[in-house]
Amino acid sequence: MASVTLLSHTPDPERAVAAAAKLCYSPASISQIRDGLTDEKTAGFVEMLAEIGHESPIEHVSFTFGIEGVSRSLLAQITRHRMASFSVQSQRYVREAQFSYVTPPEIAADDEAARIFREAMDRDQRDYERLTSLLRARHEAAFLAAGQDAKTAAKNAEKKAIEDARFVLPNACETKMVLTMNARSLLNFFRHRCCMRAQWEIRDVADQMLALVSAVAPHLFRAAGPACLSGACPEGKMSCGKAAEQRRRYAALKAGTEAAE
Numbered sequence: 649m650a651s652v653t654l655l656s657h658t659p660d661p662e663r664a665v666a667a668a669a670k671l672c673y674s675p676a677s678i679s680q681i682r683d684g685l686t687d688e689k690t691a692g693f694v695e696m697l698a699e700i701g702h703e704s705p706i707e708h709v710s711f712t713f714g715i716e717g718v719s720r721s722l723l724a725q726i727t728r729h730r731m732a733s734f735s736v737q738s739q740r741y742v743r744e745a746q747f748s749y750v751t752p753p754e755i756a757a758d759d760e761a762a763r764i765f766r767e768a769m770d771r772d773q774r775d776y777e778r779l780t781s782l783l784r785a786r787h788e789a790a791f792l793a794a795g796q797d798a799k800t801a802a803k804n805a806e807k808k809a810i811e812d813a814r815f816v817l818p819n820a821c822e823t824k825m826v827l828t829m830n831a832r833s834l835l836n837f838f839r840h841r842c843c844m845r846a847q848w849e850i851r852d853v854a855d856q857m858l859a860l861v862s863a864v865a866p867h868l869f870r871a872a873g874p875a876c877l878s879g880a881c882p883e884g885k886m887s888c889g890k891a892a893e894q895r896r897r898y899a900a901l902k903a904g905t906e907a908a909e
């Protein structure tokens with residue numbers, strides 16, 4: 649089960665955006681740009697930017713999330729978002745003594761599918777262990793022969809063995825990451841990943857992220873979510889046809905009256 653935490657963000661994000669925007673439209677000096685930015689004026693500025701599509705001022709605020717309990721499959725999808733910074737737990741350096749994995753809900757809901765899936769995970773774990781010990785023994789002998797002391801040879805052999813053994817680990821393997829995006833990139837991320845066409849796992853993560861940032865900067869993320877929240881669905885024949893339902897759902901999610909799926 650994916651779990652998302654908002655670790656940190658630019659202080660007073662909406663005022664930071666409004667101040668940057670104010671500079672674009674007024675003769676104010678840098679020392680004056682925050683003057684008179686009441687909550688009401690800040691909200692007005694931020695919403696006006698969204699309406700006219702002036703998005704560069706919202707690049708000045710960033711949000712950092714901790715994401716855990718997600719699969720390597722999700723990792724492949726989320727890291728396609730280039731306007732972001734990632735730190736991901738490495739399978740190269742962290743040994744998977746007993747790897748955790750994510751079971752897709754449709755598989756968990758079917759007894760036979762769940763059994764096949766569990767067997768595959770157990771088999772992968774056994775193969776990983778067998779490969780690790782086989783490679784470790786060979787590397788250890790080579791390191792000892794090259795003159796390393798026993799302790800160093802054992803440590804280096806283990807490290808080198810898991811680097812290659814991890815190739816048998818599955819997409820389902822659980823991972824965790826720290827992710828930072830600025831608000832403009834987040835809007836693009838939500839447009840793509842809150843859409844029903846995105847896969848269930850990344851949609852769940854995107855929904856949790858959206859609920860978290862909406863609590864901190866409600867005006868900035870007022871229109872955030874799938875494209876159908878603010879206009880016609882752009883997905884053509886692939887449309888889920890549930891725009892009205894999506895609008896209701898995201899209004900509730902942002903108001904904090906509905907938990908993420």
Ligand SMILES: Cc1cc2nc3c(=O)[nH]c(=O)nc-3n(C[C@H](O)[C@H](O)[C@H](O)COP(=O)(O)OP(=O)(O)OC[C@H]3O[C@@H](n4cnc5c(N)ncnc54)[C@H](O)[C@@H]3O)c2cc1C
Nearest residue numbers: 725728729730731732833836837839840841843845846847
């Ligand atoms: C439902 C769905 C299905 C998908 N299926 C596939 C698939 O089958 N195969 C696949 O490979 N990917 C797939 N993707 C990934 C998708 O193509 C994008 O790579 C991903 O969503 C990241 O989006 P992005 O490029 O907008 O984000 P970012 O990389 O964060 O970029 C943000 C924005 O910056 C601009 N930008 C960034 N880099 C460039 C650049 N080099 N040139 C010009 N402008 C740039 C663009 O305006 C872009 O929207 C899928 C995504 C979704 C949501």
